[in-house]
Amino acid sequence: MPPAEPPADQTDAPLLQLHGIGKTFGPVRALEDINLDIPEGQVTALVGDNGAGKSTLIKTISGIWQPSSGEMLWKGKPVHLHNPKAATDLGIATVYQDLALCDNLDIVQNMLLGHEVRRRGLLDEVSMELTAKRTLSDLRVVTVRSIRQPVGSLSGGQRQSVAVAKAVMLDARLVIMDEPTAALGVTQTELVLDLIGRLSSRGHAVIVISHNLAEVFQVADRIAVLYLGRLAATGPASDFDTQSVVELMTTGASARVGGGNGAPSEVVPPGGRGSGAEG
Numbered sequence: 001m002p003p004a005e006p007p008a009d010q011t012d013a014p015l016l017q018l019h020g021i022g023k024t025f026g027p028v029r030a031l032e033d034i035n036l037d038i039p040e041g042q043v044t045a046l047v048g049d050n051g052a053g054k055s056t057l058i059k060t061i062s063g064i065w066q067p068s069s070g071e072m073l074w075k076g077k078p079v080h081l082h083n084p085k086a087a088t089d090l091g092i093a094t095v096y097q098d099l100a101l102c103d104n105l106d107i108v109q110n111m112l113l114g115h116e117v118r119r120r121g122l123l124d125e126v127s128m129e130l131t132a133k134r135t136l137s138d139l140r141v142v143t144v145r146s147i148r149q150p151v152g153s154l155s156g157g158q159r160q161s162v163a164v165a166k167a168v169m170l171d172a173r174l175v176i177m178d179e180p181t182a183a184l185g186v187t188q189t190e191l192v193l194d195l196i197g198r199l200s201s202r203g204h205a206v207i208v209i210s211h212n213l214a215e216v217f218q219v220a221d222r223i224a225v226l227y228l229g230r231l232a233a234t235g236p237a238s239d240f241d242t243q244s245v246v247e248l249m250t251t252g253a254s255a256r257v258g259g260g261n262g263a264p265s266e267v268v269p270p271g272g273r274g275s276g277a278e279g
Helices: 054-061 084-090 107-111 125-138 156-169 186-201 213-219 242-251
Strands: 016-025 028-038 043-047 069-074 077-079 092-095 174-178 205-209 222-227 230-236
Touching: 016 054, 028 054, 028 230, 043 054, 043 186, 043 213, 054 092, 054 174, 054 205, 084 092, 092 156, 107 125, 107 156, 125 156, 156 174, 156 186, 186 205, 186 213, 213 242, 222 242, 230 242
Parallel strands: 043 205, 043 222, 092 174, 174 205
Antiparallel strands: 016 028, 016 069, 069 077, 222 230
8 A cells, every 4th residue: 555645845835825815894704705815035016996905905914803714824834923013923014105114213224123142231232233244244135324323314216225124134935015116216216126036036025015117127026906895816927918917906907917928917807896994
């Protein structure tokens, strides 16, 4: 009798898997039956019109809200994120549009805020500077004048870089970026897009929420389109073009999805229209 096959290696599973995720707020159905894989070393762009459910989904992944139905798997194992700290401890970092940085503190102080290094009861400033400098160098963030300059003096792109470096320094395996270039000029936008590419090349999983489809196609390996709280389509970026994404965002369906260089994308019928409490 041949030996039983060994169980599948859970390390081969996507970093994060969403199975049937739903979220309701009283009578409002914000998310319905979301099935989505987030692999390591790739950038997944999450796109959708206002009210599609993007904010609700990332807040659910980040532990701010718990799903009303479905489950999340981390490296193939079910997880329950009861609060943002649980998500952070697991390795999920979310960089929101406001960045959550303190303008009156310098770069080092911001990056190690709440995780200060102490030696003999005092702050180990040298160790903290070396840690911050090493992290910024690994991400090739070279535009800051000094790691001791106040964050309030930085440009928008530099502030994004500091916020992302802080997440990486805390061993985040999944970095979620909410509209990271919304208020940036051309030069600063390129800085942030380059940083996103470096994150994925280092093996991090990245979710980028954006309305700018040109930037989406510039950085994304995969695209997931939300429509009124449902996942309208997901698949390799090569299976989409701008027109098909726009059609999916506005109607929940497109005749142009799939047939690209990769496998056909999974297109989800737009039935059961949710209310989409948030963008």
